[in-house]
Amino acid sequence: MAVLNQLVIGASMAAVLLLVALGLTFTFGQMGVINMAHGEFIMAGAYTTYLVQPVAGTLAVPAALVVAFVVAGLMGLLLERLAIRRFYGRPLDTLLLTFGVSLILQQLARDIFGAPNVQVTAPGWLTGGVDLAGVRLPYNRIFILLVAVGCVVAIGLYLTRTGHGSRMRAVMQNRQLAAVSGVATGRVDQTTFFLGSGLAGVAGVALTLIGPVGPNLGTYYIVDAFLIVVAGGLGQLRGAVLAALALGILNSYVEFWTDASLAKVVVFMVIVAFLQVRPQGLFVLRTRALS
Amino acid sequence: MLAVEDLDVAYGRAQVLFGVSVRARPGALVCVMGRNGVGKTTLLKAIMGVLPARAGRVLFDGEDVTRLPTHERVRRGLGYVPQGHETFPQLTVRENLFVTPWATRAAVDEALDLFPALRPLLRRRAGFLSGGQQQQLAIARALVCRPKLLLLDEPTEGIQPSIIREIEQAVHRLHTEAGLAILLVEQYLDLALRLADQYVILDAGEVVRAGDRDDLADPTVHHLLAV
Amino acid sequence: ADDPVASGANSNTIKVGILHSLSGTMAISEVTVRDAELLAIEEINNSGGVLGKKIEPVVEDGASDWPTFAEKAQKLISQDKVATVFGGWTSASRKAMLPVFERNKALLWYPVQYEGLESSPYIFYTGATTNQQIVPALDYLKQQGKKRVFLVGSDYVFPRTANKIIKAYAAANGMQILGEEYTPLGHTEYSTVVNKLQQAKPDAVFNTLNGDSNVAFFKQLRSAGITAATMPTVSVSVAEEEVVGIGPDNVAGHLVAWNYYQTTAGPANDKFVKAFKAKYGATKVTSDPMEAGYNAVYLWAEAVKKAGKTDVEAVKKAAGGIVIDAPEGKVTVDGENQHVYKTARIGLIQPDGQIKEVWNSGQPIKPDPYLKGYSWATGLS
Amino acid sequence: MRARWSAPAAYAVTAILLLGVAPLVLTPFRLDLLGKYLCYAIVAVGIYLAWGGGGMLTLGQGVFFGLGGYAMGMHLKLVEAGAGNLPDFMVWSGVERLPALWAPFRNPAFALAMVVVLPTAVAALLGLLVFRQRVRGAYFAVLSQALAAAFVILLVGQQGLTGGTNGLTNVQYFFGLDLYDPAQKRIVYAIVALTLLAAIALAWQLSRSRFGRLLVAIRDGEDRVRFLGYDPAIVKTATFAASAALAGIAGALFVPMVGILSPADLGVVPSLEMVVAVAIGGRFSLAGAVGGAILYNYASTTLSEQFPSGWFYLLGAMFVAVMMWAPRGLAGLLADAAAALRRRSAATVPRAKPDAVAVPVGAGEGS
């Protein structure tokens, strides 16, 4: 029974992992920006919930989803305009740049909201849960799962069904060619970065239901988020989903049989081993061109 | 239609074009020629705004576009096929054709009519196409923008003879029937001879000769193109 | 080589170091201790300072990085020539600083409950050692008839050592340890641990998680439907500060073990709480480590007054037996092991975020860092 | 002519400054700090090789630093404890018998060998696995970062074996030297400085060799290199392993220099900082990398002393500013300034046709 529970737990861990990684499928996967400040955008989403809470009452969480998307999105947009746009095609440089930004944002949060965690409580309708064959599935986990699924569907449609989605990919693959095809590349960059960062904000809202809301929030998720994207294959939505699911379930079982520390180590080793079989992640985008 | 005036272009500190002036009348087909490395590609890129002009102006349809971003130039009717069969490798052929924001089904259909070989490949990723297929796609992609002036940088490179013929005919048709102005960089002299109204010869980043097609028969021109 | 007195002697201030993490993971906890220490310094200065001189704090950031603590401690000692240092939170930071203070014969005041088994001649420990916090908490559980206990802790030295002590206690007292789980510092995913708890169904959970993890743990415990009524937890690193972050709804009814709560009765505490809120804002809460840091400054000041100088050896000698009326009640320095006598208190978390005392040891407990007075603890070290 | 002598001259000046001047003018406390910076500078030399040279952004240097450091630290702790005794942390962690893993480290030769062998072997293994499968760029960066995260969790989780979060503290002796004695500590400083100078010389030679060019080529176009008959995986692995070895040596020296080694210095953020320091100095230049490491660590010490609660703003702003305005680091900035000066003095020459050549972005002074 307990063993069966772990499957459900794994799935709900996967939803969290997926949610924190989803924004990266845009900024990292599509745009090639290693945004270390992604974690701080998640944090911004969480603090947004904290601020929205007194205003929106029991509807704080859904309201915050929208507000946080915009807030984090705008932060991303600002970052893109002020700095990132000079760095396309140089992922490793963006890493260092955004690391600096992440330090600044953390300290800013510390100065604005204080160093200790702030309080976000789940509304009544998200407390409790359903019992599934002896397994209790908390409502807040179901909610996170739904948010994750919703985001995945929306992103999937956006990327494949809208002209904007394919233009975004075009810009990343060949900026110059996109420009001579009439694409306003700057505008596309802004939108993409806005969306990716906004998704981080959404993740932040979800995380307030299950974890701390403090200046360090982002640092706890950033490594995992990047791992998911890498294991899934850069910019591959399906890959990210499967990778999150696989790692969530793997993690939950290893942790069940050993402990949380070992689980993290094992997950890492499995990923390295996995990349032996699928070096470019679950789903590969190859071309014939030489790198 | 197009007037390039005293254009200087540099890559960082290295200047490549020196006071280049080129004119194209509406509906003209101007062939840009010159040995490898003289700056033909650089000229086209500067006209498109991919490279900034250090000095000089680019006028299109009477408007000074020198400071406009690339996509605005495209919107005004400048189309460009870069050298070396460039595509969006990870997009499908269809997606490649629809990248242009104002691409219409009709425009894409017309482009595909020009290169029917692309039709069965629509769902294939462009990066997996053969060199020639990519080049055909690249030209089709530019046409989807519905340009008024088309810049073609060595469009026949890597294309099988029968398709070269088709391209030649297509270019000819676009030029004569649709009245499209064309700036063509072409290494096949005979092909250039057959198509061009005017020509420009570059050497070491400067225009050394320009004139009407008929002059091209002149042996001194051949001399300029040799060695 | 460096004489800390030298600089203090011919200026009209006495420099002291304040060394806590102001950045990084630990800032969440340590910043408030710094605030409390600065408050104490301000109060002492306002009432005339010590030896007629004002205390001048030199603040440094340990940055949640243990070697940095050592480096900054060295800097405070040899560059700033401070008379003493108040600082540290994690045991790791203390272990890193310890050799620096011993080597330089300088003085550190360490304000946080810790795992014991240590007694450096150059450190004063103003937080609880194990027999003033963990052992009383176990006594309380035993008294409540909680015999089957599950241990949950962060993966570092304090929880591991604490749990070792708990297991020894359990073995001697007929308690049963159903499980022992460690998670990395900063871990935020507790569903698996909660699942294990649900399977084991202990009478109580002994929680030595630190910092942010507590927020995740309690939120997830609650959403899994576990309440204090079905499975109470007793925490030793959850104070008022943490309760705010967790959200009182999520922890109300659970137990904590400390020596001080914001609600602890007494004029000294009323004054402390009032002064703290006046200085830092009405919404701020006070907690045990803050109070221990606050006390440390007063204890040192008293010792200096008694010694008549800031010289380390003199202060050390003078400190023994010093008593102050601290917010937690009477606090006495044990001259032998340089810990302090502290009253143990078990508290119940209230829905408003405050903690209500439900039991106390009646009188301050003599510090016993090596648990020499407990027969069951003989094998521990 | 000038170019030919400027490098050896700079090297000599550096040597004199480090070995002659610094010990005389700095207080023992500051000299210790400088020694610590120099340890990071040794790591920076390795990062310069791997990242500046081979384009491998390794965000896991902390792991190799740690492996070397623990190898050394274990030996020193054992010596200090004396025969038959346990190191202090094992005592308070309740370990009763010396773990088998520790026993061989009592032997100094073994421990010294492990300082190099452990990091090299781990890097070689990871490198072979990863590079043979053509994992690179951001993938590699993220993987190596995850390695650092996993390594620290592993260290922290094995308290009885590694000292857990605390790490190895209170190291007092280093092969007979008393580290509490400033005079003897100066010898350790000298060893660190000499090691750094040796590392610089080695890296200098390597980057100017064909091997160095090959690395640049691999960075430029790894696939193409295969068709020249080289195996990029081997070349990259060798380079990565060399950078790991340097990090290991640096870690080993860090232990006596600083007296403590803790997982807090080996994780994701410290590893990132090692790289950031190099970026600030200029990753395409050896002098930039080394200078960057010293400067960065100096700056973070000073900033945190001057602005204990706001220094993260300054540090963050520094990264941002460097990446924005000096993407090739301070060394790039200096090179540009020098070039500008030279051009000004040569400005009288008439129009120079396509002669002066622009260097493609990122090429820089990569030697």
Added chain:
Amino acid sequence: MSGDLTVRGLTVDFDGFRALSDLDFTVRAGELRFLIGPNGAGKTTLVDVITGRTKPAGGSVRFDDHELVGRREHRIVRLGVGRTFQTSVVFEQLTVLENLDLAASFRRRTAGLLRRRRGVAAGVAAALETTGLAALADRPAGVLSHGQRQWLEIGMLLTQRPRLLLLDEPVAGMSRVERDRTGELLREIAREHTVVVVEHDMEFLRRFASTVTVLHEGRLLCEGDVATVRADPKVQEVYLGRSGEEVAA
């Protein structure tokens, strides 16, 4: 040590698409062979398989009595098989000279690689000469124009002294004079090496080719001397266009 290239039953599948099917193809040692065919016929794919870039679904490629299928790219190069690419790729951050030197050095031992380059090896100097890039020797290759890159790539190949050279559209984007120069160069090389050239330029073919192989849809369409091939109606149909002569004129 026959030096022959023997391709037997070669099949390449890309997710269900058959780029080469059951192809047999032989080039004798010392031959200069031209390979033509419509866009997408599989010419580059064939070169890719020979040089280890693409794994075939079946079949064998033997050179010099070594099976090449299954070997890694650099091993194949070390057997003496060199190639150029349809889109030239040179190392942009290295100078022209360093590009050539690196290409020439692949047989050096590790110790040789660890030493600095002193002077210019004879083979490298010759390649600089042949390719006309001597004046650009110290420029980063990133500044070369399209045509100049093509030359550099050929130069790099030459310094490697392979016994079998595979050139994928070497003269694309070159002016006529340069094509002629390349052609002469090829002739010269072919005297000592086995050369396979993929090309679309019929004029070039007419001037420099002796034997031509035509691929179509992954299969051998025909093989023979230039005249025969050009006269072949199937070739005219799929490749040259009905009036192929006109184009090439």
